[in-house]
Amino acid sequence: MAEAKKLFIKTYGCQMNVYDSERMAEALGTSGYVTTERAEDADMILLNTCHIREKAAEKVYSELGRFKPLKAANPALKIGVAGCVAQAEGEEIMRRQPLVDLVVGPQTYHRLPAMEAAVQNGARAVDTDFPEEDKFDHLPRGPRATRGPTAFLTVQEGCDKFCAFCVVPYTRGAEVSRPVDRIMTEARDLVARGVREITLLGQNVNAYHGQGDGGDWTLARLIRALAKVDGLERIRFTTSHPNDMEDDLIAAHGDEPKLMPYLHLPVQSGSDRILKAMNRKHTAESYLRLIERLRAARPDLLLSGDFIVGFPGETEADFEDTMALVRAVHYGQAYSFKYSARPGTPAAERETVADDVATDRLHRLQSLLTEQQRATQTGMVGRELSVLFEKPGRLPGQLIGKSEYLHAVHVRAPADQIGQIARVRVTESVTNSLAAEVI
Ligand code: 5AD
Ligand code: SF4
Numbered sequence: 001m002a003e004a005k006k007l008f009i010k011t012y013g014c015q016m017n018v019y020d021s022e023r024m025a026e027a028l029g030t031s032g033y034v035t036t037e038r039a040e041d042a043d044m045i046l047l048n049t050c051h052i053r054e055k056a057a058e059k060v061y062s063e064l065g066r067f068k069p070l071k072a073a074n075p076a077l078k079i080g081v082a083g084c085v086a087q088a089e090g091e092e093i094m095r096r097q098p099l100v101d102l103v104v105g106p107q108t109y110h111r112l113p114a115m116e117a118a119v120q121n122g123a124r125a126v127d128t129d130f131p132e133e134d135k136f137d138h139l140p141r142g143p144r145a146t147r148g149p150t151a152f153l154t155v156q157e158g159c160d161k162f163c164a165f166c167v168v169p170y171t172r173g174a175e176v177s178r179p180v181d182r183i184m185t186e187a188r189d190l191v192a193r194g195v196r197e198i199t200l201l202g203q204n205v206n207a208y209h210g211q212g213d214g215g216d217w218t219l220a221r222l223i224r225a226l227a228k229v230d231g232l233e234r235i236r237f238t239t240s241h242p243n244d245m246e247d248d249l250i251a252a253h254g255d256e257p258k259l260m261p262y263l264h265l266p267v268q269s270g271s272d273r274i275l276k277a278m279n280r281k282h283t284a285e286s287y288l289r290l291i292e293r294l295r296a297a298r299p300d301l302l303l304s305g306d307f308i309v310g311f312p313g314e315t316e317a318d319f320e321d322t323m324a325l326v327r328a329v330h331y332g333q334a335y336s337f338k339y340s341a342r343p344g345t346p347a348a349e350r351e352t353v354a355d356d357v358a359t360d361r362l363h364r365l366q367s368l369l370t371e372q373q374r375a376t377q378t379g380m381v382g383r384e385l386s387v388l389f390e391k392p393g394r395l396p397g398q399l400i401g402k403s404e405y406l407h408a409v410h411v412r413a414p415a416d417q418i419g420q421i422a423r424v425r426v427t428e429s430v431t432n433s434l435a436a437e438v439i
Contacts, residue, residue, distance in 0.1 A: 013050025156202030180212030254297035270325025310358025
């Protein structure tokens with residue numbers, strides 16, 4: 001038998017890219033590839049890229065430059081660019097970087113085996129269509145490699161919200177929800193291979209409206225059906241828009257024990273003026289009311305969010321409104337970014353805030369968010385949590401797992417506990433994790 005060809009995939013950006021990278025590896029598995037952790041050993045290198053901010057997109061070109069010596073040493077090496085930079089820049093990547101053999105967008109990677117064959121024949125291949133067919137119908141369905149106890153599962157892709165700063169509606173396209181039966185089959189398959197926790201993914205996952213028994217299903221209905229799968233212990237979903245947080249989903253946080261008490265609910269800004277300029281279609285007040293309702297359903301819900309500072313037109317008073325909103329919500333953790341003008345988006349045409357002002361605001365916001373994160377973690381000390389053990393820790397005899405609130409937790413426990421859920425008591429809060437003992 002011919003020796004397997006080796007595939008090295010490097011993934012940037014969001015969790016959906018992590019999921020897509022796995023599926024691309026499976027697709028190329030049908031062309032005889034196995035994955036490798038070492039770029040130097042690879043017959044094909046794929047960069048699965050992110051276009052959300054300028055820095056993320058520029059990284060791709062500097063990374064590609066670093067592969068030059070590898071290609072010099074092994075002229076048969078093929079280099080591909082996948083993901084959102086591929087979608088946004090297409091042919092331009094080929095022009096800017098002659099090393100690249102293949103460019104494939106997020107909606108066409110089921111065509112990778114055919115593209116790979118073309119590339120082996122000396123072609124350079126670009127495919128950034130939004131095809132009629134559903135890629136998931138054309139990807140291998142067979143058993144995937146055995147894996148850890150947590151997995152991502154894409155249920156929805158694309159976004160119709162068109163926030164003024166965001167490239168997602170252009171790179172990932174319009175909102176599309178996968179049918180219920182496909183999701184259920186994929187979930188059962190994951191559970192059969194040892195997965196205990198599934199995170200449902202979508203750019204706008206709570207806008208899920210897939211076809212199932214009796215017509216259109218909501219995300220809440222999907223979660224309730226998944227909760228009936230034996231062996232699946234935990235369900236999460238990300239990422240959500242406040243306007244799609246409907247009553248049945250709020251209720252599920254209160255009455256569905258397998259739905260974890262952690263919610264990533266980006267608000268971006270606390271200023272109504274800026275929210276309007278961002279085309280967010282909600283106010284700071286409506287967001288705060290929503291958080292109240294969620295906390296009424298699930299009092300211990302831990303909240304996470306995304307913030308952009310320095311959006312065009314943001315004044316000091318607007319920024320103070322963001323700080324006030326953060327104080328009012330008290331986040332368990334959150335992500336914050338300096339506004340980055342993205343070509344093709346409406347906000348890219350507007351006058352920007354001075355960089356030093358935006359940087360200063362970012363630091364102030366981040367120190368408030370860090371303070372809240374620390375306070376949340378310190379508040380866990382002495383409390384009982386449940387931990388799903390995922391992998392060995394750095395110290396011998398130690399495992400790392402995740403709490404229901406998504407904190408990384410270090411616990412002394414035997415390695416055969418990986419994949420199990422244990423009750424633990426938190427002993428200490430460390431920088432980005434907790435230490436705990438099995439009860
Ligand atoms: N500049 C800065 N941050 C952005 N995000 C999206 N687009 C931009 C941009 N142009 C942030 C938002 C979003 C997260 C995934 O990335 O906060 O929720
Ligand atoms: Fe981008 Fe999210 Fe807004 Fe959609 S809802 S445009 S993905 S920030």
